[in-house]
Amino acid sequence: EVQLVESGGGLVQPGGSLRLSCAASGFTFSTYCMGWFRQATGKKREGVAAIDFRHSTNYDDSVRGRITISRDNTKNTLYLQMTSLEPEDTAIYYCAAVSPPCHAFIFPYEYNNWGQGTQVTVSS
Numbered sequence: 001e002v003q004l005v006e007s008g009g010g011l012v013q014p015g016g017s018l019r020l021s022c023a024a025s026g027f028t029f030s031t032y033c034m035g036w037f038r039q040a041t042g043k044k045r046e047g048v049a050a051i052d053f054r055h056s057t058n059y060d061d062s063v064r065g066r067i068t069i070s071r072d073n074t075k076n077t078l079y080l081q082m083t084s085l086e087p088e089d090t091a092i093y094y095c096a097a098v099s100p101p102c103h104a105f106i107f108p109y110e111y112n113n114w115g116q117g118t119q120v121t122v123s124s
Contacts, residue, residue, distance in 0.1 A: 001026045002113040004095045009118030016085050016122070022078040022095030022115060030073040033102035035111055036080045038091035038120075045094070047106025049080065058104040063089075085122045092117040 008020040020036070035050035049069035050058045057069055068081040078095055096111035103110075 002097060004097060004113060004115035006093065006095050006115045006118040009093060009120045011121045011123065012085055013124050014086060014122055017081070017083045018085065018120060020080040020082070020093055020095075020118060020120070022080075024076045024078065024095075024097065027097070027099070027113075029071075029076040029097075031100050032097045033100070033104055033110075034069075034071060034078045035096045035098075035104070035106060036069060036078070037094045037096055037106075037108055037111075038089075039094070039117075040091040043091075045108050047108060048093070050104035050106045051078070052102060052104040053100065056104050058106055060106055082120075085120075087122045089120060090122050091120060093120050 003025045005023045033052045036048040039045040051069045066084045070079045094117045095115040097113040098111045
């Protein structure tokens with residue numbers, strides 16, 4: 001059974017940084033495409049970043065240059081390093097996985113395995 005458990009969320013001031021982690025189990029992590037998504041209150045879930053099995057990455061324009069997605073296949077863990085955070089980044093952040101063949105798409109409908117999410121709040 002695919003399990004994805006996010007951690008690392010919290011309250012941070014504008015301009016601050018956070019690193020989210022997603023611990024994966026129950027599947028061959030190194031072969032899957034992985035993504036980070038977020039959903040703010042009252043808004044649709046949107047793609048933030050994705051990474052495929054070759055470590056090719058893709059980012060939404062709103063976060064490009066501020067956020068980095070990475071994966072450690074030896075630890076079965078996905079990461080999202082976020083810097084220069086803005087109040088608009090406030091949302092629940094979800095980790096997602098999709099089996100191969102796949103690409104580093106950032107469309108939620110491409111993914112069929114989801115974590116429970118971790119709250120990120122950017123506020124002074």
